[in-house]
Amino acid sequence: MLTLLQDIALGNVEASDLQVRAAIAAVQYTHSKKGEGGKKDQRADAASRAAKGKFAAAPPPLRAVK
DSSP states (O other), X not given: OHHHXXXXXXXXXXXXXXXXXXXXXXXXXXXXXXXXXXHHHHHHHHHHHHHHTTTOXXXXXXXXXX
């Protein structure tokens, strides 16, 4: 679909309005934008950064050897 849209933009292919809209809709599911993470990725990154700083997990207690 991306190559179809590129060919249309370059004038190599004639396409109807319906075909162009269908190609645009299909490209969203086959190609993601570069450098764009979703909300879940951003939240996970923020949580991992926070877990390394002030809110890092404490080490487990030491066992007393008898």
